[in-house]
Amino acid sequence: PNGDLFRTFNECNLIVTIQDKIKPTLTCPLPVTIDCRESIRDLSTFGSPTINEACMSTLDSLEVSDLDRCGTGNIFRTFTATDASGNTGSCTQVIIIENRIIFADSNIIWPMDVDTNLCGVTLLPENLPVGFDEPIIEFESCSLTGRSYTDTRFDISFPACYKILRVWSVIDWCQFGDNAGDDGRFT
16 A cells, blocks of 8 residues: 555645624613603613613614693614624613602782772883782792783772773683683682
8 A cells, every 4th residue: 555645635724804883782671650840851860771781882762752832752762782793782772751749729829909099091010019920839830821801990080090900810721721621720
């Protein structure tokens, strides 16, 4: 036998490419319900997701508000984690904003009665001293209020000029309207 047969050998090269094909998984903070008077300036106070990812990832967030003119509704916080291979995973947290304290007559400081010897334009609300001029609305966040007045003039015998019966109305448009009856109107 020939001795060269035993000297043969095989050589093999192998190139291994490691790929991350598994996307990150996120667990979002639980939904939260808050009152419309609470601050929503810093949404991070409502938590952040936990990320399950073998490699490094970056986290982005997008907030979408679906709030009505009275400040109630929902905020959707969508978190997206992206790993170095471009795989993404996401989850969404919902922040529910509701009005827990409804605007009421007790939130209105009505103007006081005024007796004066003055007549004419000086009796318009904008010309009267504070406290006698117009209603003061307290605790107005989460409400959409408007105010107006009507005057009924009664002529009185000399030396008085006349008497004005001024009726103020305050409406909270968050309560008053379609199918709400007279709720939200205060006089």
